[in-house]
Each structure stands twice: as C-alpha cells, then as structure tokens.
Amino acid sequence: MSPSSAAAFDAKERPGRPPTLTDRTIDAVREGIRNGTLVPGELYSVYRLADKLGVSRSPVRDALLRLAETGMVAFERNRGFRVVLPGARELTEIIAVRLALEVPAAERAAERAQEADREALESEYKAMLSAVAAGDETAFMMHDQRLHGLLLELAGNAHATRIVENLRDATRLVGTSTIRASRSLDDVYREHRPILDAIEQGDPRAAGAAMRRHLESTGLLLLREAARGHRTDADLNALWDNLVGLPPGPSA
Amino acid sequence: MSPSSAAAFDAKERPGRPPTLTDRTIDAVREGIRNGTLVPGELYSVYRLADKLGVSRSPVRDALLRLAETGMVAFERNRGFRVVLPGARELTEIIAVRLALEVPAAERAAERAQEADREALESEYKAMLSAVAAGDETAFMMHDQRLHGLLLELAGNAHATRIVENLRDATRLVGTSTIRASRSLDDVYREHRPILDAIEQGDPRAAGAAMRRHLESTGLLLLREAARGHRTDADLNALWDNLVGLPPGPSA
DNA sequence: ACACAGGGAGTAACATGTTACTCATGGCGA
DNA sequence: TCGCCATGAGTAACATGTTACTCCCTGTGT
Numbered sequence: 001m002s003p004s005s006a007a008a009f010d011a012k013e014r015p016g017r018p019p020t021l022t023d024r025t026i027d028a029v030r031e032g033i034r035n036g037t038l039v040p041g042e043l044y045s046v047y048r049l050a051d052k053l054g055v056s057r058s059p060v061r062d063a064l065l066r067l068a069e070t071g072m073v074a075f076e077r078n079r080g081f082r083v084v085l086p087g088a089r090e091l092t093e094i095i096a097v098r099l100a101l102e103v104p105a106a107e108r109a110a111e112r113a114q115e116a117d118r119e120a121l122e123s124e125y126k127a128m129l130s131a132v133a134a135g136d137e138t139a140f141m142m143h144d145q146r147l148h149g150l151l152l153e154l155a156g157n158a159h160a161t162r163i164v165e166n167l168r169d170a171t172r173l174v175g176t177s178t179i180r181a182s183r184s185l186d187d188v189y190r191e192h193r194p195i196l197d198a199i200e201q202g203d204p205r206a207a208g209a210a211m212r213r214h215l216e217s218t219g220l221l222l223l224r225e226a227a228r229g230h231r232t233d234a235d236l237n238a239l240w241d242n243l244v245g246l247p248p249g250p251s252a
Numbered sequence: 253m254s255p256s257s258a259a260a261f262d263a264k265e266r267p268g269r270p271p272t273l274t275d276r277t278i279d280a281v282r283e284g285i286r287n288g289t290l291v292p293g294e295l296y297s298v299y300r301l302a303d304k305l306g307v308s309r310s311p312v313r314d315a316l317l318r319l320a321e322t323g324m325v326a327f328e329r330n331r332g333f334r335v336v337l338p339g340a341r342e343l344t345e346i347i348a349v350r351l352a353l354e355v356p357a358a359e360r361a362a363e364r365a366q367e368a369d370r371e372a373l374e375s376e377y378k379a380m381l382s383a384v385a386a387g388d389e390t391a392f393m394m395h396d397q398r399l400h401g402l403l404l405e406l407a408g409n410a411h412a413t414r415i416v417e418n419l420r421d422a423t424r425l426v427g428t429s430t431i432r433a434s435r436s437l438d439d440v441y442r443e444h445r446p447i448l449d450a451i452e453q454g455d456p457r458a459a460g461a462a463m464r465r466h467l468e469s470t471g472l473l474l475l476r477e478a479a480r481g482h483r484t485d486a487d488l489n490a491l492w493d494n495l496v497g498l499p500p501g502p503s504a
Numbered sequence: 505a506c507a508c509a510g511g512g513a514g515t516a517a518c519a520t521g522t523t524a525c526t527c528a529t530g531g532c533g534a
Numbered sequence: 535t536c537g538c539c540a541t542g543a544g545t546a547a548c549a550t551g552t553t554a555c556t557c558c559c560t561g562t563g564t
C-alpha cells in the first residue's frame with residue numbers, strides 16, 4: 001500500500017532466475033546513498049526503510065547485513081543502522097589492498113590480452129570520455145568500475161575481482177562528490193590511457209607501473225579530500241607511508 | 253525441546269555485549285564442518301539445522317548467508333544449502349590473493365616489529381611446535397592462523413587482515429585432512445622459521461621472500477591434494493602459472 | 505537552575521507464519 | 535519395458551509476530 005517509491009528498485013541479475021528482493025534492496029540502498037536519500041551518519045531503521053521500499057523487513061535486513069559485511073553500513077543494537085563513510089585510515093587501507101591486487105592484475109592482463117579484450121577495454125574507455133563530455137559523474141564511475149573489472153577478469157582471478165568490487169563499494173560514496181571538487185573527471189579519465197597503451201603493446205611491467213601511478217594519484221586525492229580538516233597533512237603522509245609506502249624494489 | 257547438541261555453541265565475542273545467536277551459529281557451523289558433522293556436498297536445510305541447534309530459523313539463516321558471502325556454503329533456491337569445498341581453480345585464486353597481500357605485509361612487519369611483537373610471534377610459533385608434538389592438528393591450524401594474523405596486524409592493514417581470514421576460512425576444510433596425508437605438520441611448522449628470523453633481523457626483503465616461499469609451497473601442496481584425480485599435473489601447473497606465475501622481478 | 509528516576513517510544517534480534525518453487529516418486533498409458 | 539505427467543514432500547525466500555534492550559524525554563524533588 002505504498003506505491004510511492006516502489007519504483008526505486010532496479011531489477012537486474014543473471015538470466016532465468018528473477019532477482020530476489022534482497023538483491024534489489026541492495027541496489028536500492030546503493031542508489032539511495034548515491035543520490036543522497038540516505039545520509040551518512042544518520043540513524044535509520046529497518047522498519048522505516050522496509051515500508052519505504054514496500055517490502056517486508058526480512059529482505060531489507062538481509063540486504064543490510066550483507067552491506068554491513070563490506071563495511072558500507074553499520075548496525076547498532078536496538079538503535080538502528082548508519083551509512084558509514086570511510087575515514088582516512090580505512091581509505092588508505094583500501095588503497096593499499098587495491099594496489100596489491102590490481103597492479104599484478106594489470107601485468108597479467110598485458111601478458112594475455114586478446115584482440116576482443118582490448119576492444120572491450122577501449123570501449124569502456126570511450127564511454128568514460130562520453131561521460132566526461134556529458135558531465136555525468138554517475139556514468140563515469142560506472143564505466144571506470146567496469147574497466148577495472150575487465151582488467152581483473154582478464155587476469156583470471158575471480159576472487160580478486162570480487163574483493164576489489166567490494167572495496168570500491170565502500171569508497172564510492174567518498175568519490176562521488178569529491179572528484180569534481182578538486183579535479184576534473186577529465187584528469188582521471190586521462191590517467192587510464194597509459195594503462196591501456198601498455199596492454200596494447202603487451203608490456204606487463206609498464207602496465208603494472210601505470211596502474212600503480214593511477215591508483216596512487218587518485219587514491220591520494222580521495223584521501224586528502226576525505227580527511228579535509230580532520231587531519232594534518234603530516235598525519236596523512238605518515239599514514240600513507242605506513243600502509244602504502246614504497247614498493248620493495250628500489251630499497252637499500 | 254532438543255537439548256541434544258545445544259551445547260555445540262561456543263560462546264565467545266568481545267566483552268560487555270553477549271554474542272548474538274547468529275555469531276554463535278557461525279561458530280557452530282564452522283565446528284560442524286571441522287569435525288565432520290556437516291559433510292561437504294551434502295544437501296542440508298535451514299529448518300533441520302535450526303532445530304538441531306535449538307534455535308529458530310532466523311539466526312541460522314543469517315549465519316549461513318554470511319558464510320555464503322565468503323563462499324563457504326552455497327544456497328540453492330528451494331532446495332537447501334551445501335558446504336562447498338573449493339576446487340583447484342578457487343584454491344589457486346586464493347593463494348594468489350594471499351601472496352599479493354601477505355608478502356608485502358611480511359615486509360612491513362619486518363620494518364616495524366617491536367620487541368613485544370616479536371615475542372608474541374615467537375609465542376605462537378612455540379605453540380605450533382607443541383601442537384605438532386601432541387599431534388593436535390586443530391590446535392596447529394589455530395596457532396598458524398594466529399601467527400599469520402599477527403603479521404598482518406603488524407603491517408597495520410585491518411582490511412587485508414580480514415580478507416585473508418575469510419580466505420583461510422574457505423580453505424580450512426581442504427587443509428584439515430590434507431596435510432597429515434602428504435606432509436607432516438612438522439614441515440609446515442619449520443617453514444615459518446625463516447620468516448620469523450627475517451623479522452627478528454629487521455630484514456624486509458628476506459621476510460617477504462620467506463613468506464612467499466612458505467605460501468607457495470604450502471599452497472601448491474594443498475592444490476595437488478585437492479585436485480587429486482580430477483586434474484592432470486600439466487593442468488595444475490598451467491593453472492598455477494596463470495594465476496600465481498612468476499614475480500615481476502626477474503622477467504625479461 | 506539542576507540532578508535524577510522512570511516511563512514510553514523505537515529498535516535489532518529472534519521467533520514463527522506463509523508462499524511459490526524444485527524435484528523425487530509413483531502410477532498410468534503405450 | 536519405457537516415457538510421461540500429476541502429485542506431494544520439502545525448501546528458501548518473504549512476511550509478520552514477539553522480546554528485550556537502548557535511549558530520550560518529562561516530571562519531580564531539591
């Protein structure tokens with residue numbers, strides 16, 4: 001009896017099986033966070049969200065528990081739940097993990113990319129440009145995610161792909177309003193070019209290095225923006241060096 | 253009214269708050285898998301497990317959904333759920349991810365270990381020896397896990413720690429009956445010595461290299477055991493090279 | 505003005521009810 | 535003997551009911 005925002009559902013999933021209400025609720029929450037309907041830090045309840053979506057509490061609870069697993073929301077016993085936006089520490093940790101996984105993935109992708117793979121990558125890259133031109137940040141993020149996802153899939157490690165996807169989820173919120181503030185989408189777009197070039201040329205080391213530069217510069221940007229006012233630059237640099245630091249190569 | 257195995261619960265968690273039924277159910281499932289009460293591949297239902305544990309279906313369902321998230325169990329719509337034991341592919345992927353995360357962690361740990369940290373590590377190492385002497389495989393696994401956990405915590409990345417813990421979970425089952433079959437606990441125990449030595453000496457590169465050797469040799473062992481009969485050796489080697497491959501260092 | 509009990513609103517966690525689906529089984533026709 | 539279909543048992547997914555807890559208020563005594 002609340003057809004109000006029942007259309008907030010997204011409806012996707014693999015063929016045959018219809019998506020479960022839990023899955024659709026997960027998408028709805030993501031979307032709610034993205035468009036500002038769900039404010040980080042605010043206290044919500046499963047009750048209210050459930051009838052806002054027009055479903056029962058069960059699938060909503062299941063969905064939120066899954067999101068809590070990745071750190072996107074946090075439950076407080078008998079109080080409610082909050083959307084969590086990651087702090088400086090968490091962001092740095094996430095970047096460190098992504099570096100550990102995506103740099104080798106880029107290397108492997110360069111080793112074994114076929115023509116069809118290269119085309120798929122370029123296609124996403126072009127779609128990113130279109131999004132830049134249209135100023136559509138949401139679309140940009142989506143294609144960025146897909147490009148990184150394709151690279152990881154090319155490397156052949158489904159586990160790593162899933163882990164990175166979850167990590168992106170936790171940071172998506174920060175990235176959204178952040179990037180346009182301090183740097184244009186265009187810069188981020190351009191950072192991907194060297195990665196694709198290296199893959200085109202089948203040069204693993206160059207691909208890995210380009211991916212490292214990309215993740216480090218974008219990550220550092222996100223970190224500075226997220227920590228604005230809460231931490232000193234010295235603090236931030238110490239944090240960064242501790243968790244991301246220097247590659248073991250050029251050490252003594 | 254089924255006090256039969258109601259004592260299967262474990263009851264742990266941080267102070268103050270009592271653990272939720274969901275948490276205790278997760279432990280109960282883990283234990284059930286470990287001791288053979290829950291057989292991999294067999295079809296079970298939330299109904300039956302719930303009253304076997306003497307609780308309602310809700311916390312059991314929540315627990316299983318969480319475990320499904322890490323791939324430990326899999327639901328089949330309107331059929332039941334199964335305990336999944338990872339195949340060759342998945343095992344190899346997991347090893348690759350662990351290498352990516354734990355090798356750098358060992359390097360960082362060597363950089364910043366304090367006296368107290370070294371003592372904690374040695375303590376676990378000694379506990380592993382006791383377990384070897386007692387032939388207690390369960391205790392051995394626990395201390396092995398703690399040692400790796402301590403190393404990751406030392407590196408300061410809580411996210412990485414959690415990820416590795418989840419990955420271990422998915423493989424614990426394979427490891428259990430496997431190791432004693434093909435190699436003695438003692439060998440695995442000894443492999444940790446070079447890691448601790450390198451940390452003792454504050455040598456990051458040596459620590460990383462030792463960790464890599466350890467994970468590769470133990471991982472390869474697990475893989476061969478798990479794939480016994482299902483895959484040829486050539487198959488396995490191809491898989492391994494694809495996902496784990498060579499470090500980017502000594503390439504052309 | 506201020507400390508403080510206690511009552512009540514609201515909640516997550518847990519329990520139970522309902523539905524629509526999957527599949528094994530057995531009977532029936534060929 | 536074999537194929538086919540109806541039927542029913544068993545299930546996850548979803549809905550709803552219950553409980554014990556956490557706070558926020560509000561009023562009372564000082």
